[in-house]
Amino acid sequence: MRLVVVLAVAGLLLWRMMVSGVPAPTQQRAAAVEQTPAGALTQRGADRLQAALSPQEDPESDDEQAAPAPEALRQAFQQNPTDPEPLLQTAPRLLAADETARADAMIEMAVRLRPADPTVHLRAGRFWMERGELEQALRHWLLTLEADPTATEAIFPLMRELADEAETREVLMPLAMTPPSWWPAFFADLAEHSADIGAVRAFYELRTAMSFEPLTELERKHYIERLRREGRIVEAYLAWLNGLSPERRWELGLLYDGGFESEPTGWGFDWRMQGDETVLVNYTKTYGINGDQALHVLFREHEGPMAEVAQPLFLDPGEYRLSGRYRADRLATRGGLRWIVQCVQPDQSLLEESQRFLGSNKWDTFEVAFAVPASCDLQELRLVSVDEFGLSRAISGGIWFDEMRVRRIPPPAATQPSVVEASASVEPTTVPEADADAAEVAEETLGPVATVLGVEGEVLVTQAGRYVMAREGRGLELGDRLITLEGSTAVLEYSAGCRQVLNANRLLTINGSERCEPSESSDD
Template sequence: MARPSSYSHLSAAWLPAAICLVLVFAGWRAFGIGMADWWSRQNPEAAMQWRPDHAEAALKAAEVAVYADPKSEAVARWSRAAISAYPLDGRGYRVLADAAGTAPNLGKVLHEIAAERSPRDYMSQAWVINEALRTSDYSRAMAMLDRLLRTRPEIAHHLNPTLVSLASTPEAQPALAATLARDPPWREARFATIIGAASSGLALSPLMSALRSTPRGVSAGEQAAWINRLVADRQYGVAYLAWIESLSPEQQQYVGNIHDGGFEQVPSGSPFEWQLQDVAGAQIARARVEGGSGAESLRIVFDERSREFAHVTQVLLLAPGSYRLSGRERMLGIDERAGMNWAISCAENGQPLAQSTGFSGNHDWQAFSADFEVPAPGCEAQRIVLRRTAADPSAVSGAAMFDDLSIERR
């Protein structure tokens, strides 16, 4: 009967000691892990002394060795240590793939493993993308780019040159169009950059055509960005035809030498429509105005801050010949020193073609007109702009309204 009592006594004596040992071990282990983590950012080899299986430290040590001497034996040694510590991390495979002594065929396999296991590692993905581009495997290149843009949107700007190159390469455009047709989250931001940086607006024509045939189609903003690029490239005829094709039957009713001279339509951003640009000190809007025609007129309200104004524009495509610009205007408290007018010039070289009389004062709707000539050479496209005419730099207040603008051949 004494033995159970003896065992209980021993258990009671050793239990606290065992718990203390476990706590000491756990504390030391935690301390070692913390020290390894801290050293891994500064001295990877010191981190490995605290924790030999520290994958991040081994990887950092391998990368340090690469920068010091890419052919060093230490590169392979540390990268293998990283793989051994954490085989699911692809970065160790990527470093080992380029280490001295790694056979080319093995290196390719290692790079593929790295890309598969580390989808967020830019260097791992970049190798596979470059290899796909080298072999003209554009579908795979776009698949990898799409994955990288989704997982690492913060580095998207580094991928712009590759996307621009694909957009400008006829053989690659079908793969890019197929990816864009799936409406990836990066499409809106990246596509505008692609259009602006492509080799030319004309080079994007097959891509735009392919996208228009997809269920997602091309947004008004994307179409406008492309047309603006064509105009910037002075491909006025191609740009105008592309714009006409993008209009709905209702919108086509407003097409003329000036598009939508009554300001009835919401502009899409295309240069052949009204571009109402933001400017400090002026509120530019399509609005219902008493005495205006239709539902809307153009209204500009100045608040005594605006000193320069040339922010209502449209690109025209007038054939050589004689024309008359006409319209109606209404002024509310516009000082004569801050008068305004409509001016037309050649888009290519800025050569002045016409300007209306100045608008100022305080009066109800009045008609205005101005005759002008479009020369035969060197003026394929034109630009009309509403601007301040006075040289007086003082700020302006008041309101100006316009409606029923038209250009008719004389």
């Protein structure tokens, strides 16, 4: 009890010195605290608080929500000198009156009184942010989160303000390089709510390039979703590819994991599968499949909208063919089920739909041709129920799918030569036109348009609708897509004799013969 009284008296003495501008106590003065009557110090400290507040007294107001009057703060302090609340309310008043030194001292004393109180640190951080002392503010917010991990709803918006401005962003960068446990949640919040995609990208690139901790799935997921919302589809696709494990890259193709061998993640360019109590959607074994698993959708007198079975597609403009195998098992519904391919960005429109699946049958095949227009940046494949007459009826039974694939139908040889390239920086590389003679020769040439001359790191190339690792000497034909992952490069040699270097994080689609400088300048 004696210790509490001593601390209270010492706190009152410190407050008195802060509001009156008296220097910090010497050791001799501090030692005299125990001989000072507590009541007298309390009264003098309250008088000093009143004096500090007097110049900032507000006129009388009928507003019940107005800030406490100075007299109320003085009385609160007099009643409980160990309560930091009067200090926390006094500091902004002093700051507004340009009494910055005294305001700073008030905040520092409040923190000393309650060093483990997350609310005190939160309010101290706000004070220092108002003062422009951002590192001080961040230090208090970190202490807030350490004391109360649930304080993210209060802290993250404040940190987001710092991240959104280029001038204040750097104060958070050390956290990105050595991220605390809550950093992925903060980055997800930033990706979801930041007004500036540049801020999101800056921290993502810092995490991937300089952090000692690997990027988490939560961070990559929210980064990709933000890029998609911004219409930066190439950038989103490359970020997703770079996050795939070597095992999951085996399932890469224009349609990802069409054999349903890996459990879906539900984000990026993977399958989105969501059932409910009347629809079971899963990957499981059955007879007649190619591989270990197939997609099974089982209905138990389901009514209402179809459960989600869908995958985003990133396809270049051109002609494609969707194919697969299916087996219906007493699938009873008025209109049946079918796959649809639709454009979803920038505008939604139906591109094509498959045959209807209904009843029962042994394993059979299906296919549907569709075209992706140049105006469609992002597509989607989705399983839907057919309701031709607008009548709702329960669906029962099940259906299996396996060996689904999307392949590009090569354009005619006479197509105008072009190379379409995009990168994670969103700025496509412009390659000069070849001369007319070279273009004519290329149109008449059969076989590969280009050859992979050299590879460093992991480079992917399409093959019959799937991605495989690119190797030196591999020929590239019309419609082939070449992707260099992070830290990788590729060198291509075209049939006209010129060369092109594809740096890291690039995507190149060959839609015709080369468009680059003649061979005499290709070695630069």
